[in-house]
Structure formats: structure tokens, C-alpha cells
Amino acid sequence: MLDLDEMKQRWAEHDRKLDQSIRLNRQLLSAVKLNKARSALQRLAAFQGLEAAIQLVVVVALGSFIYDNIAMTRFALPAAALDVFAIAILIAMIRQIAGALRIDYDKPIATIQKQLEGLRVLRIRYIQGIFLVAPLAWTPLQIVALKGFWGVDAYRLFGIPYLVANLLLGLAIIPLGIWLSKKFSDRMGRSPFFQRLMKDLAGYNLNAATGFLARLSEFEDENLAK
Amino acid sequence: MTTPALQEKFQTLVDEHKKILYKVCNSYCRTRDDREDLAQEIIIRLWRSFGSFDARCQFSTWMYRIALNVAISFYRREDTRTRHVLSDEEHLLNAVDETANQSEEIQVLYQFIGELDPLHKALVLLYLEGNSYLEIAEVLGITETNVATKINRLKQSMRQEFRGAARA
Numbered sequence: 001m002l003d004l005d006e007m008k009q010r011w012a013e014h015d016r017k018l019d020q021s022i023r024l025n026r027q028l029l030s031a032v033k034l035n036k037a038r039s040a041l042q043r044l045a046a047f048q049g050l051e052a053a054i055q056l057v058v059v060v061a062l063g064s065f066i067y068d069n070i071a072m073t074r075f076a077l078p079a080a081a082l083d084v085f086a087i088a089i090l091i092a093m094i095r096q097i098a099g100a101l102r103i104d105y106d107k108p109i110a111t112i113q114k115q116l117e118g119l120r121v122l123r124i125r126y127i128q129g130i131f132l133v134a135p136l137a138w139t140p141l142q143i144v145a146l147k148g149f150w151g152v153d154a155y156r157l158f159g160i161p162y163l164v165a166n167l168l169l170g171l172a173i174i175p176l177g178i179w180l181s182k183k184f185s186d187r188m189g190r191s192p193f194f195q196r197l198m199k200d201l202a203g204y205n206l207n208a209a210t211g212f213l214a215r216l217s218e219f220e221d222e223n224l225a226k
Numbered sequence: 227m228t229t230p231a232l233q234e235k236f237q238t239l240v241d242e243h244k245k246i247l248y249k250v251c252n253s254y255c256r257t258r259d260d261r262e263d264l265a266q267e268i269i270i271r272l273w274r275s276f277g278s279f280d281a282r283c284q285f286s287t288w289m290y291r292i293a294l295n296v297a298i299s300f301y302r303r304e305d306t307r308t309r310h311v312l313s314d315e316e317h318l319l320n321a322v323d324e325t326a327n328q329s330e331e332i333q334v335l336y337q338f339i340g341e342l343d344p345l346h347k348a349l350v351l352l353y354l355e356g357n358s359y360l361e362i363a364e365v366l367g368i369t370e371t372n373v374a375t376k377i378n379r380l381k382q383s384m385r386q387e388f389r390g391a392a393r394a
Binding site for chain 2: 002003004005007008010011012014015018019022024026104105106107108109110111112113116117212215216219220221
């Protein structure tokens with residue numbers, strides 16, 4: 001086995017050989033390809049911006065519903081709960097977009113990796129928050145949507161026991177969802193999207209992200225290096 | 227500078243420093259597809275940041291910083307890696323003869339780097355490239371003393387491993 005300084009010498013020889021043996025496909029670096037890459041990123045940014053704009057419309061619409069029904073607590077309260085949820089989602093979206101825009105890859109590695117990992121933690125908590133609260137949001141959503149779109153009173157249409165049962169079912173689904181995520185996240189090999197989603201929900205990705213943040217701190221810590 | 231002139235300058239500089247691209251991609255990825263995806267991502271990031279590149283700084287240091295940042299986040303990414311812009315038939319980096327580039331010793335070297343965690347990979351890569359401790363510290367964002375300590379510790383652990391292997 002070589003030591004690090006011998007490795008350095010071999011590396012220098014490797015470097016000299018690379019001069020002659022690798023070619024960069026300059027055609028692919030042409031304006032068209034670079035602009036294509038840039039427009040793909042712009043599309044992604046535009047999509048995220050559109051998502052946030054739609055979310056803002058939802059927040060405003062719910063606010064308007066609350067204003068119209070302020071005297072009727074049974075409608076105003078579920079709408080307020082939904083609005084708080086929608087505002088939380090909007091804030092998380094904006095924080096993610098702002099965080100992504102702040103990342104400048106030509107800054108030192110420890111700084112950028114910390115920002116990226118922080119952003120990853122934010123994204124995972126956002127996904128977890130949405131999926132954990134969504135089953136509970138179903139009942140107030142029924143009440144608000146029926147009243148807002150068709151003027152129908154869900155309390156009269158379904159009866160209070162049905163709405164309470166829905167709420168309890170939502171509560172029961174949360175631990176079940178977490179259990180299923182933990183059990184099946186590794187078996188979603190064919191679908192990276194679902195695998196990631198399940199691992200997000202189960203908390204595995206959050207553990208990995210916080211673990212990497214801890215390793216980054218250790219890497220930066222001079223005392224630990226000694 | 228006009229965009230075509232800027233692009234021409236960018237292409238020339240990246241071409242002059244293509245070895246950085248090759249070495250970073252080979253250190254962080256095991257498969258050819260991953261290497262190609264990573265090379266594309268690095269190029270895109272370089273191009274996006276090129277407008278703010280300060281010509282008084284060394285291009286290689288700037289390129290290393292971006293390439294390593296992209297490589298670490300690529301390595302850590304848990305989702306699918308199918309977002310590349312170019313088609314499967316197009317390759318950014320073509321090795322004339324892959325085996326000539328990578329003798330057995332070089333393969334062992336890449337294997338050694340491959341076994342390190344993503345942050346230490348960056349540290350070793352910068353050290354092997356002949357950068358000073360100060361330059362390494364600037365790219366990594368840690369102190370010079372910390373770099374020296376980590377390199378010495380790495381050398382010690384390699385010596386111990388070597389002794390252990392020799393005894394066995």
C-alpha cells in the first residue's frame with residue numbers, strides 16, 4: 001500500500017497522462033446546450049414560483065371565506081384551521097425558494113454544504129408536515145368546500161357523528177402512515193420518487209441529513225480534528 | 227463582454243481545466259452514467275456562476291470549489307438522477323483510452339479516495355493535486371491548522387493500516 005506522499009507522486013503522473021488522453025466535447029458546450037441547461041433551471045424556478053402563487057391564492061381565498069362567515073364559528077373555525085395550514089405551507093415554500101436562491105456554489109465547501117443540508121432538512125420537514133396534517137385537513141376541507149362552492153352545510157348534510165368519525169379516522173391514519181413508511185420504504189426500489197417520499201415520512205432521510213450536518217460540524221471543528 | 231464572447235471564454239477555460247472535471251467525477255462516482263450526469267451538473271453550475279467569476283482569482287481554485295460542492299451534493303442526493311439535459315448518446319468527457327488513464331495503481335488510488343466520506347474525498351483530492359494547506363483551507367472553508375491536522379492524521383492511519391497489513 002502506498003502512503004499519501006507516494007500517492008501524490010503517482011497522482012502527478014496520472015495528471016500528465018490525462019493531458020493527452022481525455023477530450024472535452026466542445027460541441028456539447030456550445031451555446032445551445034448551455035442555454036438549454038439554463039432554461040431547464042429557469043423552468044424549474046418558474047414552476048416553484050407558480051406553486052407559491054397558487055398557494056397564495058388559496059390563503060387569500062380562505063381568508064375571504066373566514067371574513068364572509070366570521071359570525072358562524074362552525075364554518076369560520078375549520079376555515080381558520082385550513083388557512084393556518086395553508087400559510088405554513090406558503091412560508092415553507094418561500095423559505096425553500098429563498099434558500100435555494102441564496103446558494104452560491106463558488107463559496108467554501110463547508111459553508112455551502114451546510115446551507116444545502118439545511119435546505120434538505122427544511123424540505124423533509126415540509127413533506128412530513130404536509131403528509132401528517134393532510135389526513136386531519138380532510139374534514140375541515142369538506143365543511144369549507146361544500147359551504148364555499150355550493151352553499152351546503154356539511155353539518156346538516158352528513159351529521160356531526162360522521163364528521164367526528166372522519167376526524168378520528170384522520171388521526172388514526174397518521175401513525176399507520178408512519179408505520180407503513182418505516183416498513184416499506186426500502187422495498188420501493190423501482191420508484192425512486194416513492195422511495196424518497198417514504199423515507200422522508202419515516203424520518204430516515206431527516207436522520208441522514210442531521211447526521212451529515214453533525215459530521216460537517218466535526219469536520220470544521222479544529223479541536224475534534226486533533 | 228457579449229454572451230458569445232463569454233461563452234467562448236468559458237469553453238476555452240473549461241477545456242484547459244478538463245482534468246479537474248475528470249478527476250472529481252471519477253472520485254465521486256462509480257458508474258459511467260453517474261460520472262456523465264455529474265459532469266453535466268458541474269458544467270451547468272460553472273456556467274451559471276461564470277458571470278460572477280473574478281478574473282483576478284485562479285480559475286482552477288474556483289472550478290475546484292464549484293465542482294466539489296456539486297459533487298458532494300450529487301453524492302449525497304437521495305432522489306433519482308435522471309434530470310440530465312443531454313441525451314444518452316452525448317458525452318461531455320471522452321477518454322481516448324480509459325485503461326491507459328487508469329493503470330492498476332491509479333485504480334487503487336481512486337478506490338482509496340472512493341472509500342472516504344465525501345468531505346475527506348475533497349480534502350485528499352485537493353492534497354493530491356499539490357495544493358498548499360492554505361489553498362485547501364480556502365476551498366474547504368476550514369482553518370489551515372485543521373487541514374494540516376487532518377492530513378497528518380490521515381497519513382498516520384494509513385501507516386498503521388500498512389503496518390497491520392504487513393504483519394498479517
